[in-house]
Amino acid sequence: MDDLSRRALLQAIAAALGVAALPSGWTGIVDAAVADEKFSFFNASEAADVEAVAAQIIPTDDTPGAREAGVIVFIDRALATFLSHLADDYRAGFADFQASFRKWRPGAGPFASLNSDQQIEFLKTVDRTPFFESTRLLTLLGMFTMPKYGGNRDGIGWKLLGFEHQASFQAPFGFYDRDYPGFAADSERTR
Amino acid sequence: MSAQKSRTYRDSEIVDFVIVGSGAAGGVMARELSRAGLSVVVLEQGPRPDIASFEHDEMKYSYLGGLSNDAVKNPQTFRDDPAKKAELQKFRPALWYGRGVGGASLHYTANFWRLHEIDFKERSVLGAIPGTGFADWPITYQDLEPYYTKVDWEIGVSGLAGVDPLDPPRSKPYPMPPLPVKSSGVLLERGARKLGLHPVPAPLAINSELYRGRPGCIHCGFCHSFACEVTAKASTLTTVIPEAEATGRCEVRPDSYVARIETNAQGRTTGVAYYDGRRGVGGAAGNGARERFQKARAVVVCANGAETPRLLLNSSNPRFPQGLANSSGVVGKYLMFNYNSRALGLFEHELNEHKSVQVSRIVMDFYNADPKRGFYGGGGLDARMGPQPTAWAIRTAGEGPAWGSEFKSRLREFTHSMHIAGHTTSLAVESNNITLDPDVKDAWGLPAMRVTYKDHPDDLATARFLQDRGVEILEAAGAARVTRAPITGSKFSVHLLGTCRMGNDPAASVIDKFHRSHDVPNLFICDGSSLVTSGRGQPTMTIQALAFRAGEHIAGFAKRGEI
DSSP: OOHHHHHHHHHHHHHHHHOOOOOTTHHHHHHHHHHHOOOSSSOHHHHHHHHHHHHHHSOOSSSOOTTTTTHHHHHHHHHHTTTGGGHHHHHHHHHHHHHHHHHHSTTOOOGGGSOHHHHHHHHHHHTTSHHHHHHHHHHHHHHHSOGGGSOSGGGHHHHHHTOOOOSOOOSOOSSTTTTOOOOOOOTTOOO | OOOTTSOOOOTTSOEEEEEEOOSHHHHHHHHHHHHTTOOEEEEOSSOOOOGGGOOOOHIIIIISOSSBOOTTTSOEEEESSTTSOOEEOOSSOSBOOBOSTTGGGTTSOOBOOOOOHHHHHHHHHHOOOTTSOOOOOSSOHHHHHHHHHHIIIIIIOBOOTTOOTTOOOOSSOOSBOOOOOOHHHHHHHHHHHHTTOOEEEOOBSBOSSOBTTBOOOOOOSOOTTSOOTTSOBOOGGGTHHHHHHTTTSEEEEOSEEEEEEEEOTTSOEEEEEEEETTSOSOOTTSSSOEEEEEEEEEEEEOSHHHHHHHHHHHTOBTTBTTOTTOTTSOTTBSOBOOOEEEEEEEOSSOOOTTSSOSOSEEEOTTOSOOGGGSSOOOEEEEEEOOOSHHHHHHHHHHSSOOSSHHHHHHHTTGGGEEEEEEEEOOOOOTTSEEEEEEEEEOTTSOEEEEEEOOOOHHHHHHHHHHHHHHHHHHHHTTOSEEEEOOOOOOOOBSOOBOTTOBOSOTTTOSBOTTSBBSSOTTEEEOSGGGOSSOTTSOOHHHHHHHHHHHHHHHHHHHHTTOO
16 A cells, blocks of 8 residues: 555544534533532542543544543542552652643643643643553553442543444454355465 | 352361362353362452443553552552563553453453464474573463363353364364454455465454353443443353352452461461451551461462562561472563554554454464564464544554644544554563562552563564554455554563463473472462463463363362362
8 A cells, every 4th residue: 555545544533533422412411410419539629620630632623532431530439449549649749740831831720721721831741640540550551440439420431432332243343254154274384 | 149148168278179260261160160169269359340330441441440450559560671670660660460260261352262282382392592581381372272162162262163274273163253354354365365374263252142041242332341231241150150159169259369378387288368348447458458377278379470480589478488389499480461563554444343242353474483484483463453532542642643633534444444453472581570579569458460572583583464454454354554563672461471371391391281389289370371382372272171170180289178
């Protein structure tokens, strides 16, 4: 495949994958849900900052992202309960994050109050830190594990991937195995 | 499968055998010894899982230790350099294994590759490799072949014999046809054949049809890291363990965390001290567990390549100050992982790799080492993908843009993507090992496991070589984009091999070719720790074949009064 046709193919795939179903009216529903949430591990301003970081890891564009999936609810619940053994390290990392942020922009409001471009600019300076890496891990867990853990609201994460959460499947599974004629050993074998 | 009808023993009864561990090896050992008429108690640190409770919950099984060792209760430390202080692994243990009756046979992927003839004698063929413990096995492929066949037929392996020109000799075909091909398998075939390679159906310990009372696969997609709720994937919990219990001579005791193996003045083992997590409060462990002691005429340790050496080291006493069975000093040493390289391909149409078993086609053309490459090593390739959503996302973050819009676009390629994984040899290196951590203790107050591991440069060269072959195959198959996963040092593994190696020389190995420890005549060891070389990436088939063979010999010793 030459570079030009490869590029055209990549564009075609990107276009096909971009057409994910948008639940109607999802933005309003989600904002209301998060606003009502009682946090256990974070206070409201901490939750806003961590949610803003998560929302930069999986941003909202034409499809929902970490914010709409309720990732912050997952992270809060995880650190308060089933991942509480990570909580002290997370808090220490968060303090480092805040200190770096104050140094980066002295006198600014909280991280969450910056516009998206500014947030990205700052995150690029800290995206190798333990805090960022932990937040990314927690964001991915909150986005893609079962909704009962607090995130992946309405299966938003699974819809993003095209993952079908169902008990069983039958062949054919994908496009390429549809017309498979059956295994035939290579007749030209020379070994 | 229910346990309630099985025989139970009192601690004070001297049973013929205590088996530590109920996984791939321990389950087979229990059946072979109990069927031979011997009394057996199997101690398993984890619970006896309820098969009906198995679900498709990534959080539970992949990150919360639902069926695996717990990073909090049973902590591990890790370092890649013996000069460094090992760090506590808080999120996930460095060495991940199955915990619960069935062990890792509950959550494995069930790729059941045999070793080839060369694996047993490669040191003689290729010569020594300085700085390593590269060695021949004291047994040959021919010694093990009948037991590989036993695994095929008694555990249940699906596959297609006679089509792989590199397959070692086999005395019988597979008992079941292969599982249906997946899109990744078709693409692997397409690409590999264009390059003159020989793709073949993958042998799997997963039923393609009803076999020995267990149904065929329903293609749910949750094999890797999950237990099979329909029992199509073979585990010892659903095959040999119920058969052992049916003899009326075997008791499987779950929630029993073994602390140490005890020995007497004659240097023989007398049984096993363990914490019973099922009863009572106020034991020595301070976590509700009560210490008990099961007397036995002999002990078989099948606790996996990580916990077996830890148990032997934790069993040191004045007579065996370096740990049990460790006069050679090699208990815990020569840990081997099998590196896993990945080439990721994006395709025009959907593959939906989250459906069905993880692997449907493999390529063995690069199995053998070739000195012309300039490094030691070889391996197998398979078509697969980390098929679960979270696994995919974490992996994607490690292989390209790790956050932001571009990361999100990559995540959306889930249904159109596949990997070709390259499974490598790992050289036995003395400084790759299991030792006892000097500071960290587990929840029972016992010294925790310290893991030291750094891939040998030849292992990483092999990984790069196999990744290159994967890239070529994906390109030949028409991938729109091919990405290489960075090849960095291993910091995590599920293949726990080589730490109580088998050998004829008591000064350089822990067990003899019948799995009897050189130092303690009534102590036997059989699991991943027994392997002398790493093979090419899929060890469970070999671990179970070794267990069938060892079980037969050990039963013979017991009956002839040679224990």
